[in-house]
Structure formats: C-alpha cells, structure tokens
Amino acid sequence: xxTKPLLLLALMLPLCVHAGTPMALGAGDVAAxxxxxxxxxxxxxxxxxxxxxxxxxxxxxxxxxxxxxxQIELVSVATDSIHQQDAIEARLKxxxxxxxxxxxxxxxxxERINYLLDPQWGGEMPRTLVIRADGSRQSFSGxxxxxxxxxxxxx
Amino acid sequence: MRFIxxxxxxxxxxxxxAHEGMAMxxxxxxxxxxxxxxxxxxxxxxxxxxxxxxRHSDDFGRTLSAPLExxxxxxxxxxxxxxxxxxxFGSQGEIYVSWSQPRAKPWxxxxxxxxxxxxxxxxxxxxxxxxxxxxxxxxxDAMAVDGQGRIVMAWIDKRDxxxxxxxxxxxxGAAIYYSVSSDRGASFATERKLVDQSCExxxxxxxxxxxxxxxxxxxxxxxxxxxxxxxxxxxRATFSxxxxxxxxxxxxxxxxxxxxxxxAVWYESKxxxxxxxxxxxxxxxxxxxxxxxGAGASHADVAVHEREVWVxxxxxxxxxxxxxxxxxxxxGLHFDDARQIANTPAASASPQLLLWQGRAFVAWNTSAGFxxxxxxxx
Numbered sequence: 001x002x003t004k005p006l007l008l009l010a011l012m013l014p015l016c017v018h019a020g021t022p023m024a025l026g027a028g029d030v031a032a033x034x035x036x037x038x039x040x041x042x043x044x045x046x047x048x049x050x051x052x053x054x055x056x057x058x059x060x061x062x063x064x065x066x067x068x069x070x071q072i073e074l075v076s077v078a079t080d081s082i083h084q085q086d087a088i089e090a091r092l093k094x095x096x097x098x099x100x101x102x103x104x105x106x107x108x109x110x111e112r113i114n115y116l117l118d119p120q121w122g123g124e125m126p127r128t129l130v131i132r133a134d135g136s137r138q139s140f141s142g143x144x145x146x147x148x149x150x151x152x153x154x155x
Numbered sequence: 156m157r158f159i160x161x162x163x164x165x166x167x168x169x170x171x172x173a174h175e176g177m178a179m180x181x182x183x184x185x186x187x188x189x190x191x192x193x194x195x196x197x198x199x200x201x202x203x204x205x206x207x208x209x210r211h212s213d214d215f216g217r218t219l220s221a222p223l224e225x226x227x228x229x230x231x232x233x234x235x236x237x238x239x240x241x242x243x244f245g246s247q248g249e250i251y252v253s254w255s256q257p258r259a260k261p262w263x264x265x266x267x268x269x270x271x272x273x274x275x276x277x278x279x280x281x282x283x284x285x286x287x288x289x290x291x292x293x294x295x296d297a298m299a300v301d302g303q304g305r306i307v308m309a310w311i312d313k314r315d316x317x318x319x320x321x322x323x324x325x326x327x328g329a330a331i332y333y334s335v336s337s338d339r340g341a342s343f344a345t346e347r348k349l350v351d352q353s354c355e356x357x358x359x360x361x362x363x364x365x366x367x368x369x370x371x372x373x374x375x376x377x378x379x380x381x382x383x384x385x386x387x388x389x390x391r392a393t394f395s396x397x398x399x400x401x402x403x404x405x406x407x408x409x410x411x412x413x414x415x416x417x418x419a420v421w422y423e424s425k426x427x428x429x430x431x432x433x434x435x436x437x438x439x440x441x442x443x444x445x446x447x448x449g450a451g452a453s454h455a456d457v458a459v460h461e462r463e464v465w466v467x468x469x470x471x472x473x474x475x476x477x478x479x480x481x482x483x484x485x486x487g488l489h490f491d492d493a494r495q496i497a498n499t500p501a502a503s504a505s506p507q508l509l510l511w512q513g514r515a516f517v518a519w520n521t522s523a524g525f526x527x528x529x530x531x532x533x
Binding site: 027049050052091108109110111112114115116119120121122123124141142 | 261262398422424427428450451453469471472473474475476500501502503522
C-alpha cells in the first residue's frame with residue numbers, strides 16, 4: 001500500500017520542478033524550446049518585468065491553454081536575467097501564473113537570445129511565438145487581440 | 156527663443172542591455188552616455204553600485220581617468236538602454252548630469268540632476284527635477300542645453316494616467332512633461348505637460364518621440380519646446396501605422412543641421428523589423444526616407460555635420476553584436492552601403508554618435524569595456 005503515495009509523489013515531482021520557479025534559458029537551450037511539439041502547439045510567451053502589457057497577455061494565453069489542455073503547451077519566458085529569479089517568480093505569482101512552466105534568460109547578451117528565438121523579432125514586448133507540431137511557426141507582437149487569440153486557439 | 160527639444164520617446168531598450176549573464180559577476184550596468192567637449196576631452200557617465208560615475212579621457216577613449224562619484228550618497232539608478240545617465244555641457248564649462256532613480260514600486264522613478272561648476276572636480280548634491288513627488292513613473296529623462304544656456308529636462312510621466320485610472324477613465328500610455336532651468340541648474344521651474352498619451356515605455360530624443368495615434372498606433376511625434384510660457388505643439392512626424400498594444404523598446408534618434416533640416420532615424424515593425432532614416436516634416440510623412448537596416452538591427456543613432464550624415468546601429472546575430480555604419484555625403488539623399496566598424500561577443504549598449512571638429516566617433520559601451528570608434532574607413 002505504501003507504493004501508491006510514493007508513485008504519486010514521483011509523478012508530481014516533474015510538475016513541481018517545471019512550473020512556477022523560472023528555469024534558466026541559455027543560448028544552448030533555445031533549440032530544444034523551439035522543437036515542434038508531438039501534437040498541437042507550443043506557445044512561447046515572451047515578457048519582461050518592465051512591460052506593462054505583458055501580464056494580461058500571459059493571463060489571456062493561460063486561459064486559452066486551459067481551454068485546450070491537451071493540445072496547447074504554454075511556456076512563459078522572461079527576457080530578464082535569471083539572476084532576477086525572485087522578482088520574476090513574485091510577478092508570476094501575482095499574475096496567478098505559477099502553474100505553467102517558466103523560463104528566464106541566462107546570457108549576458110539578451111538580444112542574442114532574442115535573435116535565436118526569433119530573428120524577425122526586434123525586442124518589442126510582449127511577443128508570442130506559436131510552434132505547431134507540423135513545424136510551422138507564427139509570431140505576434142503586442143498584447144494579443146481576441147481575434148488573434150482565437151486564431152492561435154483554432155487548432 | 157525657442158528651444159528645440161527633440162524628444163524621442165518610446166524606446167525603452169529594456170531587453171537590450173544591462174542584464175547580467177549567468178557567469179558574469181555583478182559589474183557596472185552598460186547604460187552610459189558620452190560627450191566630447193570643445194577642447195577634445197571625452198566625458199563618460201555610467202552607473203555602478205548606486206553611484207553615477209564620471210570619467211574623462213584626453214586620448215579619445217584609449218585611457219579613462221579614475222571615476223568621480225557624481226552623487227556622494229548611493230541611491231538606486233536606472234542604467235539600462237535609454238534609461239541611462241545623461242551628460243551635457245553649459246556654455247561656461249558647466250557639466251550637467253541627469254539620471255532616473257527607481258522607486259520601490261515597479262515602473263516608478265524620479266528624475267535626478269546634479270551639476271559641476273568647476274570642470275568636473277565637484278558636483279552639487281542631486282536634486283529631483285519635478286515638483287510632483289508621487290511614487291509613479293517620472294523617468295526616461297532627456298536633457299538639452301539651448302543657445303542661452305538654459306537646461307531643458309523632459310521625461311515620461313504617469314500622473315495623468317494615474318488620475319484617469321482613479322476615475323475609471325481610459326488613458327493610453329503616459330504623458331511627457333518638461334521643465335527648464337534658467338540658473339545653470341541651481342533650480343528647475345515647475346514642470347509643464349508637453350503631450351498626453353505618449354508611449355509609456357519609450358525614450359525621448361529631446362523633441363522627437365513615439366506617440367500613440369488612434370488605437371495604439373505607435374508612430375513618432377515631434378515638438379519644439381519653448382522655454383517661455385508659449386505652448387508647444389506636438390505634430391505627428393512618422394506614419395508607419397505600426398499598431399502594437401505593447402512596448403516597442405526602440406526609441407528614435409534626431410539630429411538637426413545648420414539649415415534646420417531634421418534628420419531622424421526610427422524603428423518600426425509593422426511588417427518586419429526596420430530602421431528608417433528620413434527628414435521630418437512635422438504633420439506629414441518624412442522626406443527622403445531610406446530603409447537603413449532590417450531584422451537584427453536596433454538602437455540607431457544619427458549625426459549630421461554640413462553635408463555629411465552618419466547613421467549607426469547595433470546588429471545582433473548568433474555570435475554577438477556588430478556595430479554598423481551607413482554614411483551619406485549629400486545631406487541624406489543617398490547612403491553608402493552598410494559597413495561593420497566594430498564587433499563584440501559581449502553584451503553591448505546602444506551606440507552613440509559624437510561629433511568633434513566635423514569628425515564623427517561612436518561611443519560604444521560593452522561588457523568587455525568602453526570604446527570610442529572612429530567612423531572613417533581605414
């Protein structure tokens with residue numbers, strides 16, 4: 001009878017590791033993040049501590065992910081340094097975003113990570129990347145409109 | 156007497172600079188400003204450990220003096236992107252330094268100012284430029300000195316946004332306020348509003364700025380600031396129709412030639428990332444527009460001397476940054492091809508063009524050190 005709770009705990013561990021606390025995103029980690037998902041789509045929500053439009057955008061994407069839990073994977077990526085992990089996590093908590101995996105830049109040239117993630121991105125915030133299972137990609141600058149959210153959610 | 160305040164707003168350069176890397180010890184932030192005085196001495200201000208630091212060089216940047224702390228008492232200082240310490244000279248050798256001081260809450264700040272009347276040996280205790288002391292945004296300061304020695308400070312200010320929000324009224328972006336000192340920086344007059352609803356996260360190129368037109372269309376506005384009581388009129392100066400409910404993080408650059416032509420550079424990404432050059436005609440689309448650079452390009456600056464026009468910018472790629480230059484020899488009608496004049500694998504701040512005796516130099520601060528780079532082809 002003891003194995004069941006243990007198994008449950010083991011299953012929960014990856015969740016605990018991935019959600020909430022931001023993990024480092026270095027130049028070498030970008031390829032894995034951009035790899036097309038096995039099904040549906042991965043949404044990479046880029047935001048920054050100093051971006052007033054970003055939190056509502058993260059929340060809108062979170063809501064969208066909750067309506068398609070099997071098809072959409074959502075990862076938030078703060079372009080602030082992972083050194084600001086505490087501030088990033090506090091902001092994610094305040095925005096009720098701790099349930100989703102979070103990353104933060106770990107490179108002394110953040111623009112290089114911008115470029116590796118999306119060469120067509122000039123750093124404007126927020127930025128949303130959508131990577132579909134068929135390898136196609138789409139990106140959006142600015143807080144997403146209802147029409148854009150609908151487009152992203154129409155799998 | 157009119158005061159040309161080129162306010163370039165909307166460019167916070169936030170994601171750009173000054174984020175320390177994992178392996179990097181916590182060093183000085185990269186946001187800095189440089190200027191060359193009439194005697195050919197280069198001056199550099201940046202921030203480290205709560206102090207704005209002033210250094211100078213008499214050999215065009217090859218060696219820098221020991222730093223002098225402008226503010227004796229440490230305080231928080233913004234030193235990222237365009238939100239960086241600024242330096243300007245008065246007509247009698249005064250050295251003026253300004254910066255934005257973060258307050259406790261996110262996105263808040265005070266605009267700070269200090270002066271030296273003895274050639275940079277001592278600085279006055281810093282003062283807060285605006286009379287409003289609410290813990291809100293007053294930051295992204297820009298500074299200029301006019302022909303009569305008056306100092307103009309302009310900044311992004313959220314008091315009207317706060318007031319509108321308190322009354323549940325809509326308000327897009329933030330306002331721009333400015334203040335003038337007519338006593339060599341001993342005091343600043345009560346601030347006045349230049350314009351409502353500018354881009355809240357952008358920089359001011361003292362009089363050319365990114366504004367919000369209609370529903371979040373972020374183009375640039377232009378205004379001539381008057382030091383006297385006359386109102387300043389803001390006119391739209393770019394018509395890219397870039398619609399974004401967000402932070403562009405790219406401010407414009409402006410240089411005015413002896414004929415009064417307004418040479419400007421700005422960024423927009425309506426279809427794809429683009430840096431443009433054009434000559435502003437407030438109220439209508441710029442003349443002689445040239446696409447300067449595309450994806451990967453950011454943080455352009457422009458300078459003009461007689462018929463020579465220089466445009467520089469940072470270009471990022473997978474290896475790091477290239478410092479790029481395009482020059483014009485006919486007043487901006489035609490530009491040479493882009494040329495790389497420096498590169499670095501290190502983090503780098505926005506390049507800044509400096510003129511001295513008709514020559515152009517680029518001040519480029521990287522985490523590998525400060526460099527002053529000549530623009531002439533070798």
